[in-house]
Amino acid sequence: MQNIALSVGRSTSSPETSDATAVRPRHLRARSSSLPGIKLTARDPDDADEATRDEVAQSDGLAARGGDDHVVRDEGHGEGVAAHDEARPLPTDISDRIAIEIYERVFDHITDQFTLFIAASISRSWYPRATHWLYHSISIPSRASYDLLVNQLHTSPRVQRWLRSTHKVTLGYRDGSGSNNSGTPFLDTFPLLFGQACPSLQVLDIGRILRPNPHPTFHRALRQFQHVVSLRLHDAELSNIAQLRRIVCALTCLEELALDDLVLIEPQLSQPGGVMLQDVLSRNPCNIRLKRLRVEAHTSDCIKTFGRMVDQWFVCSRICSSLVELVTVFENGEPGPAAQAGHVNRLLQFLGQSLTSFHCENYMELRESCDLAHNTALRQLTLHLNNFATTSP
Template identity: 25%
Template sequence: MSVDGLQPLSPILAARIPVELHLEIIGWLACDRHSLHICAMVSRTWYPHSVHLLYEKVDIGALNTVSSMAQSAFKHERVRHNLVGTLALDLDGASEINSGRTLESALVVLASLMPSLQKLTLRQCLPCPLHTSFYAALRACKNVTDLTLCGVVLENYRVLFRVLCGFPQLRRVAFEGNLRFSHATSPSPVDSVLLRRSKHPTSCELRHLRISVSNKALVIPLVQWLVDSSLHTSIESLETRVADKHVTVLNELLQAIGPSLVHFRELVALNKKFAHLDLRHNTSLQTIELYSGHRSLTDIETVLQLTRALASVGSPRLTRIVLKCGDHPGSWKPSANVRAFDTADLIPLHAVIGRPVFDALRVVQVVVCRKRSQDVVAVMTINRLLAPWCARGIVSFI
């Protein structure tokens, strides 16, 4: 928080500003820990709110931090009181990998000190195999609803099932980074049967699922395991990366989820061979975010892919579509090896987006390149691609 060139308010004027306004401004600094430390030292009035925000999300990247925090908690009642209000815990063991140590003990030590914990992120911090004390620590995380597994190594899918079942209130799961299994590349039939027969709340209350693993070989067995289990039965929001070889199994997942799906988001593709998914079984969708891939907007292949993607939509409740175009300026430049579309090529696309299923659509947001020299071309191209929706006045650019 820089104060260079700013003059402090006079005491009379400062006294007229309500304390609630001060606290509201401090709330906007929730992600700036350095500024929160400064605010905590300004006055006794600012201290409680600033410290509350500092402890609301705890990030730990070294065992030394765990040790010092645990010692402070056992010595000082004030620290224990602040940890009670912690809502998010992020354990990042990347810096400890070379030393052969993990942050598994961090959750064991801190779980009982953070009874209000709702969001837990585990990044490259778990040993393989997991110690029994880790599973005991999971039972103390009774209020965790959001779990992210990023780059962790587990023995097999049975261990993954056991970890998920450790959180009785789990509602959101994200698989990210280089997630992998040391003793099994694919789930065994026994693993799927055990999960399907489970009566644990985790198997029927999961609402949000995010699949963004960088390990391409893991996507198919992981998704197949989710399809064979009962984890998908209540999913309302799905975010996933898409590559051509994963389309079949991801379509099986979408079909298994069925009408319960309300929000769907395509993440950046795993490779340049990009393909959209089939959404015809998800008849309750309200929002869709589509990713156009790395091709130029003027490429005929972009038109064909967009046509196929929108043709698969079968939800009459759809009110919002987000179309994210190429994520780098080079994707806007037409290549000499591809054919640009003409007016005749747009007839099937316009017929698809003119279907009655899109009558309830109210907003179409297009995320375009920020480079000014190409923005004008992008807007003109989008206006041609989405002409029926532009005529309705529902297309906007971000």
């Protein structure tokens, strides 16, 4: 891609930023993994207002924290920068003729949160579209980030407004940092505080901070997320199937469920008092009908958990009766190819003609592969058996 330098000219005041105080000119550069070689340069003291910069800077701590792969440098400290990053900004007579719609289309293709943060803090004209995408997907990796967002929710009308359009929230530690018991728990209060604040939320990703026994108010408050259609639980431990079922069934519009490296701690099938789990499920039916299910397991405990979910829930209820897409990924040879095939085949038999797409990555041999005799409506099949891939349209 040719090197592009976007220079921000003087923008007219808007009602939202008319009370902005002047700030010193700043020259910032950002390189996005999706749009490499693009330089963002602010050269007008009135382009970036102080309130907007402070607010977006605080949001950086909770949703736009850049990693080591993000390059952000002050002008004059370009040592080590590749030559293609040294392009000068476009002349003013050219950049001023670029319609704001062009800039907005650029922002629509930027997925790097830190680049969006810089763009939102540079110019009033860039602020609306860049901030929209900045709050479109929010990551809350720690208790400190969570407390910062809660404070902004209570004190900033702007943050309240942007949160109403949030599409995805990721809760939990990234890149394997932290553990289930690291820091003060905050997940249990999230639906209580943000159930009404994020009415447009559709995707919820929870990892590493999910406790084995969440507080009862957590399950009840989850029902406030009435538009969540996709849930991912990963790298977590739950006490039993009943806890998992309460979380899933609280999201009444759920269509897609991903369970990656989930472990159930208690192996027993019965509840206190000798009541069998199947009896509890029958007395409290779940009205959710999943369309897509993904299960990924990297340890033998996770694979055994999948087998328990199949036997104790998936085939004992109607939650998978309308499933059209199934993905299973087992990256461990235990508890053995036959056991893995047995878990998968029991679910395939139950799904029958509803299944149209199946992706399987298992440590199996062809003689122990999946039985698809009941899946007569299958249109797409991908099998990875012992690292050999076979794809059929």
